[in-house]
Amino acid sequence: AQSVAQPEDQVNVAEGNPLTVKCTYSVSGNPYLFWYVQYPNRGLQFLLKYITGDNLVKGSYGFEAEFNKSQTSFHLKKPSALVSDSALYFCAVRDRSGNTGKLIFGQGTTLQVKP
Amino acid sequence: GAGVSQSPSNKVTEKGKDVELRCDPISGHTALYWYRQRLGQGLEFLIYFQGNSAPDKSGLPSDRFSAERTGESVSTLTIQRTQQEDSAVYLCASSLDMSAEQYFGPGTRLTVT
Numbered sequence: 001a002q003s004v005a006q007p008e009d010q011v012n013v014a015e016g017n018p019l020t021v022k023c024t025y026s027v028s029g030n031p032y033l034f035w036y037v038q039y040p041n042r043g044l045q046f047l048l049k050y051i052t053g054d055n056l057v058k059g060s061y062g063f064e065a066e067f068n069k070s071q072t073s074f075h076l077k078k079p080s081a082l083v084s085d086s087a088l089y090f091c092a093v094r095d096r097s098g099n100t101g102k103l104i105f106g107q108g109t110t111l112q113v114k115p
Numbered sequence: 116g117a118g119v120s121q122s123p124s125n126k127v128t129e130k131g132k133d134v135e136l137r138c139d140p141i142s143g144h145t146a147l148y149w150y151r152q153r154l155g156q157g158l159e160f161l162i163y164f165q166g167n168s169a170p171d172k173s174g175l176p177s178d179r180f181s182a183e184r185t186g187e188s189v190s191t192l193t194i195q196r197t198q199q200e201d202s203a204v205y206l207c208a209s210s211l212d213m214s215a216e217q218y219f220g221p222g223t224r225l226t227v228t
Contacts (some may be wrong), residue, residue, distance in 0.1 A: 004157075032214065034216065036219075040219070043119075043206070043219045043220060043221040043222060044158075044206065044208075044219040045219075046216045046217070046218065049216055051214075060135050072158060078152075090158065092158075094214075095219045099213075100163050100169065100170060100171035100173075100213070101148065101163055101165075101171075101210065101212075101213035101214065101217070102148065102160040102163050102171055102173075102174065103148075103150075103158070103160065103217065104160070105157040105158040105159075106157055107156060107157040108156075108157050
């Protein structure tokens with residue numbers, strides 16, 4: 001079965017420090033990979049995606065993610081965290097095969113950046 | 116341009132009643148999706164529309180759930196005979212096509228009492 005795992009319910013980091021939010025997946029073939037962010041009382045916002053090509057993908061708000069095929073991971077990173085980055089982050093995958101665009105989401109990781 | 120909009124933003128209903136949730140996608144987006152987000156959980160796929168057809172309904176949890184899309188635009192998700200376990204935030208998303216990133220609406224928070 002297809003699945004996405006975000007092993008950490010919460011990540012705490014000090015402002016200015018680098019952050020990593022982990023994601024691993026179990027999907028046949030080479031999936032499309034996405035990160036979304038959900039701020040309190042706001043909708044889900046697209047951050048970045050991996051389709052093909054360079055394993056390091058750059059997205060909105062200074063975030064980037066690294067695709068690692070051998071480890072089936074797509075960890076979200078940022079070199080220097082901001083307090084305003086505090087939010088709920090979701091990793092999602094889409095199977096390239098089949099006739100559906102449905103996304104399979106992880107359970108989410110709460111990022112808390114402290115001043 | 117306008118993003119995905121959903122109405123109502125909040126809906127409280129009594130167990131056993133039917134509810135209709137509406138989604139207005141971004142203009143020109145051919146793909147439309149419904150997801151459900153239970154408290155403290157990730158998003159759960161419900162249904163995918165391409166145009167007015169639904170090639171993937173695999174996420175609908177029971178026959179009490181149905182959805183339609185008309186004019187390759189507005190979509191309605193209907194839940195019949197609501198149950199307490201239906202309480203969740205229902206999110207709609209649209210994308211240019213099946214492979215593009217999805218843009219989400221603000222959601223409808225459904226509470227079944």
